[in-house]
Amino acid sequence: MIETGLHHVTAFSGPALRNLDFHTRVLGLRLVKKTVNFDDPGTYHLYYGDAAGRPGTILTFFPVERAAAGRVGVGETQETAFRIPRASIGWWTHRLIEKGVAHEPLVQVFGAPTLRFRDPDGMMLALVGVDDVEAQAQAWVSAEVPAEHAVRGLHGVTLLLDGAEPTAAILTEVLGLHEAGREGNLIRFAGSAAIGGFVTLRAVGGFLPGRPGAGSVHHIAFRAADDAAQAAMGEALAARGLNVTEQRDRQYFRSIYFREPGGVLFEIATDAPGFAVDEPVEALGRALKLPAGLEPHRAEIEAVLPKVA
Numbered sequence: 685m686i687e688t689g690l691h692h693v694t695a696f697s698g699p700a701l702r703n704l705d706f707h708t709r710v711l712g713l714r715l716v717k718k719t720v721n722f723d724d725p726g727t728y729h730l731y732y733g734d735a736a737g738r739p740g741t742i743l744t745f746f747p748v749e750r751a752a753a754g755r756v757g758v759g760e761t762q763e764t765a766f767r768i769p770r771a772s773i774g775w776w777t778h779r780l781i782e783k784g785v786a787h788e789p790l791v792q793v794f795g796a797p798t799l800r801f802r803d804p805d806g807m808m809l810a811l812v813g814v815d816d817v818e819a820q821a822q823a824w825v826s827a828e829v830p831a832e833h834a835v836r837g838l839h840g841v842t843l844l845l846d847g848a849e850p851t852a853a854i855l856t857e858v859l860g861l862h863e864a865g866r867e868g869n870l871i872r873f874a875g876s877a878a879i880g881g882f883v884t885l886r887a888v889g890g891f892l893p894g895r896p897g898a899g900s901v902h903h904i905a906f907r908a909a910d911d912a913a914q915a916a917m918g919e920a921l922a923a924r925g926l927n928v929t930e931q932r933d934r935q936y937f938r939s940i941y942f943r944e945p946g947g948v949l950f951e952i953a954t955d956a957p958g959f960a961v962d963e964p965v966e967a968l969g970r971a972l973k974l975p976a977g978l979e980p981h982r983a984e985i986e987a988v989l990p991k992v993a
Contacts, residue, residue: 686876687739687875687877687907687955688860688875688876689740689861689874690838690840690841690881690904690906690907691739691906691953692743692744692838692953693742693744693761693764693838693904693905694744694746694905695744695901696805696899697745697748697751697805697807697899698747698748698749698750698751698804698805699747699990700728700749700989700992701991701992703730703745703803706803706804707732707743707803711829712824712829712835713732713743713824713835714737714968714969715730715731715732715968716731716732716959716968717729717737717959717968717969717973718970718972718973718992719972719973719975720974720985726989727746727748727989728746728990729746730744731936731969733959735823735824736959736965737958737965737968738821738822738837738958739907740821740837740877740881740907741836741838741879742838743764746902749990751805751898752897752898753806753898754894754895754896755892755894755895755897755900756808757844757891757893757894757895758846758888758891758894758947759894759947759948760844760893760894761841761842761843761901761904761948762886763841763842764809764841765810765841765842766810766836767836767838767839768811768813768833768836769813769818769833769836770814770815772833773813775833777799779829780799780801785801786801786802787799787801787802788800788801793812793867794865794867796812796813796814798812799812802899806899807900820836820879837879838879840882841884841904842885843884843946844886845947845948846888846946847889847946848946850944850946851944852885854921854945855883858924859952861873861875861883869886870885870886872884872885875907880907893947904948905939905950906950907952907955908954909954909955910954910955911931911954914940917940917952926942926943926945927942928940928941928942935961937953937954937956938954939951939954972985972986972989
């Protein structure tokens with residue numbers, strides 16, 4: 685079965701070392717790739733995910749040392765949520781308290797316990813308790829987060845929009861999702877993938893537009909099984925009058941980009957070739973990896989990048 689849903693989420697952050705510390709130590713995610721922003725090689729591009737760096741588990745960041753704070757608003761991702769075992773909600777609540785991470789009271793969202801909190805740059809994140817999640821994603825066992833409580837990939841994202849209908853049409857008619865439920869002003873759409881399967885739309889007319897900066901999401905990426913599937917989605921988008929970029933090689937996947945009608949930047953990324961294309965799975969994230977075109981400039985690039993582990 686072709687899996688549909690999220691491939692990854694990419695956000696802006698402040699200092700790289702602080703970002704790395706929070707997501708690997710506090711949240712226990714694996715750094716699966718340490719590379720650079722191909723469009724701005726003086727900036728890191730850090731990828732976090734599960735043990736194998738599978739699509740649907742990936743949260744990535746462009747860290748900028750002195751980045752101004754972003755502002756969440758209409759046309760942006762409001763919340764990025766991870767999946768954890770339902771029985772681990774209490775453990776994570778205590779961990780956030782222990783680590784001094786501000787969080788909101790536990791709430792039920794579409795029947796699932798949801799613990800919302802912010803990372804050091806103010807990015808809204810959530811942990812969602814899910815039944816049988818242990819069988820759906822390979823846990824990365826970190827020094828501080830044991831396997832039984834480990835994050836098991838993305839749960840989904842919530843988009844803040846003026847109106848839901850135009851975006852909903854793209855999700856269902858092009859990207860392979862279907863409406864899965866409504867709750868208050870939330871409309872949830874689900875893909876076929878167990879991990880990263882949900883996109884929730886929150887329609888709130890009259891809000892200010894978002895402002896890019898630390899703590900804001902740059903884009904969300906959806907899965908395409910291969911180049912042919914991606915091309916077919918691109919053609920369907922173009923037929924609806926949307927501007928779609930040419931395919932861009934991102935080393936670990938191939939991508940096309942477009943702004944959906946609500947203003948959110950969407951990417952469609954191929955599952956292949958994956959993060960083990962340039963280093964073995966057991967060594968993911970240890971060394972700075974550069975695409976072939978930037979390799980001759982390694983010395984200059986390393987000279988300007990801040991030092992991280």
